[in-house]
Amino acid sequence: MIEFSNVGLRYGQGPEILRDLNFRIEPGTFHFLTGPSGSGKTSLLKLLLLSLRPTRGRVTLFGKDTSSLDQDALLQMRRHIGIVFQEFRLLDHLTTFENVALPLRVLGEPEASYRANVTELLEWVGLGQRLDALPAVLSGGEKQRAAIARAVIGRPDILLADEPTGNVDPELSLRLVRLFAELNKMGTTIILATHELPLLDAFPFPRMILNEGEIVFAD
Numbered sequence: 001m002i003e004f005s006n007v008g009l010r011y012g013q014g015p016e017i018l019r020d021l022n023f024r025i026e027p028g029t030f031h032f033l034t035g036p037s038g039s040g041k042t043s044l045l046k047l048l049l050l051s052l053r054p055t056r057g058r059v060t061l062f063g064k065d066t067s068s069l070d071q072d073a074l075l076q077m078r079r080h081i082g083i084v085f086q087e088f089r090l091l092d093h094l095t096t097f098e099n100v101a102l103p104l105r106v107l108g109e110p111e112a113s114y115r116a117n118v119t120e121l122l123e124w125v126g127l128g129q130r131l132d133a134l135p136a137v138l139s140g141g142e143k144q145r146a147a148i149a150r151a152v153i154g155r156p157d158i159l160l161a162d163e164p165t166g167n168v169d170p171e172l173s174l175r176l177v178r179l180f181a182e183l184n185k186m187g188t189t190i191i192l193a194t195h196e197l198p199l200l201d202a203f204p205f206p207r208m209i210l211n212e213g214e215i216v217f218a219d
C-alpha cells in the first residue's frame with residue numbers, strides 16, 4: 001500500500017533531513033511515527049499526504065509510483081488519504097456538523113446524501129449532542145474528535161495524524177488513540193505521529209522511529 005524506495009528530502013538548499021528511506025507499510029496496519037523534535041515526522045507525513053514531493057527516490061502509494069501522476073491523478077489519490085492535525089484546523093464559522101460535512105460538500109454532494117452518515121459518525125465519536133455547536137464552544141477533546149470525524153467522513157484508506165493528542169490531557173489522549181484503534185480495526189491504515197512516551201507504551205502498535213534522517217522500525 002505504501003512503499004518508500006531510497007527516498008530523500010531536503011528543503012531548498014538545506015541539508016537532507018530525510019535520507020534513504022526504504023520501507024513498506026501493509027494495508028490495515030497501525031504504526032506510531034516517533035522521533036525527536038525536528039527529526040522529520042511532519043515532513044514524512046507530508047510526503048505521504050502528497051503535499052510534498054521527495055527530492056530523490058520513489059514514493060509508491062496504492063501500487064502507483066506517485067512521481068508519474070499528473071495533478072488530477074494526485075488529487076484523486078489524495079481523496080483516499082485523511083489527515084488529522086494537532087491544532088484541529090476546524091473552520092470557526094461552521095458548526096460541528098458543517099465542519100465534518102465540508103469535504104463532501106466540496107465534492108458537490110447534496111446534503112440529503114450525507115446527512116445521516118455525518119450524524120451517525122458524530123454520534124460514534126461522542127458528539128451526537130454537539131452537532132450545531134461552533135468550534136469556539138467545544139472543548140479541546142471535542143474539537144479533536146470533530147477533526148477526526150472530518151478526516152474519516154470520506155472513508156479514507158489511509159489516515160495520517162500529526163501529534164493529534166498534543167493539545168489534550170493525558171486521559172483524553174488515550175481515549176483519542178483508542179478511537180484511532182477502532183478505526184484501524186475497521187480496516188483503515190493508520191500512521192500516528194507522537195512523541196508522547198506514555199501513549200507509545202499504552203498501545204501494542206509498532207513504531208517507526210526517525211532519527212538523524214533515518215528510520216528504523218521497532219515492535
Ligand SMILES: Nc1ncnc2c1ncn2[C@@H]1O[C@H](COP(=O)(O)OP(=O)(O)OP(=O)(O)O)[C@@H](O)[C@H]1O
Nearest residue numbers: 011014017035036037038039040041042043044195
Ligand atoms: N518548510 C520548511 N522549510 C525549511 N525547513 C523546514 C521546513 N519544514 C521543516 N523544516 C525543517 O525540517 C526538519 C524536520 O522538520 P519536521 O517539522 O518535519 O520535524 P518534526 O519531527 O515533525 O518536528 P516536531 O516534532 O518539532 O514537530 C527541521 O529541521 C525543520 O526545521
